[in-house]
Structures are given as structure tokens and as C-alpha cells.
Amino acid sequence: MGLPLFDAVSDPGPNFYELISASGHQPFTGGTHDEQIHATTVIAVRFREGVVMVADRQATAQYVASRDIRKIEAADKFTAMAISGSAARGIQFIRIAQLSFEHYEKMTSSVLSLEGKANFLSPIIQENNFKSPLYVVPMLAGYDPNHNVGRIFEYDGAGGCYERADFNVIGSGSQFAEGALRLGFVHDMDLESALELAALALYEAGDNDPSTGGPDFVRNIYPIMVTLTKDGFQEIDSDVVGERFRRINDRRAESRGIAGGQLR
Amino acid sequence: MSSSFYVNPEQLVNDKAQFAQKGIARGKSIIAAIYDQGVLMVGENTSASLNKISEIYDRIAFAGVGKYNEFDRLREGGVRWADNTGYVYSREDVDARALANFYAQHIGDVFSSDTKPLEVEILVTQLGNKVRPTKLYRIGYEGTISDEPHFAVVGGEAEEVKRRFAAGDGKVESLVDTLKNCVSALAGPDRTLAVEDLEVGILEDRASRRTFERLSDDYVRDLLA
Secondary structure: OOOOOOOOOOOOOOOOHHHHHHOOOOOOOOOOOOOOOOOOOOEEEEEEOOEEEEOOEEEEEOOOEEEEOOEEEEOOEEEEEEEEHHHHHHHHHHHHHHHHHHHEEEEEEEEEEHHHHHHHHHHHHHHHHOOOOOEEEEEEEEEEEOOOEEEEEOOOOOOOOOOOOOOEEEEOHHHHHHHHHHHHOOOOOHHHHHHHHHHHHHHEEEEEEEEOOOOOOOOOEOOEEEEEEEEEEEEEEEHHHHHHHHHHEEEHHOOOOOOOOOOO | OOOOOOOOOOHHOOOOHHHHHHHHOOOOOOOEEEEOHHHHEEEOOOOOOOEEEEEOOHHHHHHHEEEHHHHHHHHHHHHHHHHHHHHOOOOOOOHHHHHHHHHHHHHHHHHHHHOOOOOOEEEEEOOOOOOOOOOOEEEOOOEEEEEOEEEEEEEHHHHHHHHHHHHOOOOOOOHHHHHHHHHHHHHHOOOOHHHHHEEEEEEOOOOOHHHEEEEOOOHHHHHOO
């Protein structure tokens, strides 16, 4: 590509997606009859200081395609993108989101609001899901430094964007995780309670959904857990996450696989 | 029937050059210098929002003097080129030399084919790493590109500022010392520059992938104290 200069009328402005579309890339069209690889369960829970997120590590086709993929990435300092559905499209989606937010910032010398980022993704999701069988449903969560609060944005397959006041789950393990979250969610939880609830909900999903990978004690591969607070996107150390899942697993072994009449 | 008159190409080029120089001479100078931890860029700018020094990519910055609308469009083109290149290939593949060459070609093309040349001079700077060297590229209004080893100046009084800065011992120094030298080279013997009228940006490796930082007035004041 040469130097992309435009006149004022055809200028794509600070919109990176329009820029790459103008230069001939059509990232979200077409499909394939090959077997698709899917990414599954991601959970986000609001708590007092922000948002906690957790995601399993398994990518699934008719078989386990990967045991250690990352379904949550930092989109920028205060924002996380998570994906479910087609792994190929999801990963591309994360890259485009990351670049779009940074591109906007560099072009305009100002940072997009969290709501602006959430709305920006809607038509791109819609375009992909209407034009291609490689379905993708992402989730955006972050700490909103303009309003000092953690926020979660959910999307439907048509790109509709809905803000959630409590928690959100995407992917095939949703119904199992959602059950645990519904019973355990309390407004204004502290960090520890939010981490424990999110981990427990993911454990449930891993236990019941064949496409969701639980903690893998054999290979030492554990779900990704992140926090989004005024300190930005922070990933929790894998060993610490592993210990948390080991405790849940021990409790579950004690009660012979039954949750035991309470969230445990 | 209309007919175009013959104009001696030498005269045409001289006229255009004179025109561009006049435009650029109205603008204040910008100096870029390598210091022990990175690259520093300092310019005079009374506006806090219409920037002359900006981020292009993780390790690349841009500075422009002359007509704001003309160099800002070049800056935008640079950001677009860099983000697109990093998207298509990898972030590692975005190189200041390639960008500086594009700028030189474009500015040179406009100079020779358009009626009016661009009244701009720009700097493209790169902070080195394992893969690429630290670089200062200077691109003139007619598309000449030069690769400056230690520091580079663009703008109205470029030669003066260059001479004043070069009067130092030429060693790579700390940020504080380099900043002080840059500011006194820009100011000259008869003026003192207010911190509010300075625009300062650096490329320096810290915790994040993006190395560009615009230094606040308060921070610059502390450094100059």
C-alpha cells in the first residue's frame, strides 16, 4: 500500500474499519465448508471496583482443536474484548477492535468513550453475521474512566448491543454458567467474591458443556482471569488462577461431584 | 486557440522553491535529538491542541512545520499507512524508512507536477530496538530526504538552530540536558521561551508497547528547572 491520502470528501476519518474496507480488504465476508473451530465460554461479572472476566482455553471442532487459546484480550488500557463462535473470525475481530480504538486515538488525539467503542462494533458484527456463516458473538467489557465504573456490553447475533448491569456470558457453556451466576450474583461484590463466583460459574460450564474446557490439572492449563479497574486491564497470574480452581475442584471431590445445595 | 508558453524548467523550480521556502520560513523550527534513553522532539507551538509533534506508531513519531493543514494530512496518511501495514503483516514490520520514503516521493511529486508545492518540512523519527536502528529522517519541501545521525532541525530558522545546537559537544546526553540544549538552540541568545509555548514529545521504552509520549507543561517545567 502506498501513502493513503484522501481528499476531504472521501476521507474515512478516524475509522480504521472504513480505511481497510476502502483499501480493498473485506475481512468479514465469505465462508467455508470445512469444519469450523469454535471458541466457547466467557464470563464477565461486575463488582464494586470494575469488572472481572474469565474464559476457558479450549477451541473445539468435532475434536479438541486447541487447549490453550486466549478468548480474552486487552483491546486497550481499560477495555477487554472476548469472543465466542468462529475462532478464526473472533481473533480477527479482536485485532480489528484493538487497531480501531488505537487508530481513532492517534488520528484525533482523543480516546473513544467506552460506549463509543461498544457502538462501533455493532455494525461490524452485523456485517459478519449477515454475510458469512462464520458466526461470531463477541463481548466488550471495561472500566469507564469517564464515569468511574465497570461496564459490560453484550451483543446478539445481529449486532444489537445491550449494556448489562450485572453479568454476561457468551458461548456454548452459557446456560450452565448463567445458572451459577444467577444464584450467586450480588450487587457491589468485592473483588474476591466476584473472582470466586466467576470461577465457579466457569467450572460449572466446563463440567457440563463438552465444548468448554475446565481447569486442566494434567497440563497445568487454567482459564484466563482478568480484572478491569481504574488500574486498567490486568491479567491474574496463571498459578494463582490454578490454585483457585484446585480449591473448587477439591470441594467438588469432597461432595462427590455434587455442588451440594449451595454455591461451592 | 490557446497556447502554453515555454518556461525554463530551472526558473520554474527556482520559483517554486522560493515560494515554498517563504511559506516555511514563517513557521517556527522543530528540533529532534537522540538522548541516552530515546528520541526527543521539541518545537515552539503556542497552541495546545493543534499539534506539530505526534505519534505515528509504536516506535515512530512525526513532526511537521509549515502549513498546518498540509503537514497534518501527511501525518494522517502516515498513521493510516502504519496501522494498515501492521494489520496486514505484523507490528514489527512497520519501518520508519519505508514511511519516510513514501513522504519524500509524495512531496517530491507534488513539487514537480502540481502548480503549488507543499509548504512543509517534516521529520520522521524512530526509536531503535533489536530489529531496527534509531533514526532521524528529515524531508524537505521538494522531497529531498536525509538521514541525520544525531539531531535534525526543520523550519524557518533551521540553519541557525542547527548551528547553535551543534555548538555543544555533540555527545549523547540525558533527557534533561538534551532538552535544555534543544530549548536554548531554539530560543537563541536573545530570547527565553515560555514553557507554555513549547511542544515536547519523546520516544522512550517504558512499560508499554507504545513508546511515544507527549510531555506536559508541568513535567517540562520540572525538567528545565
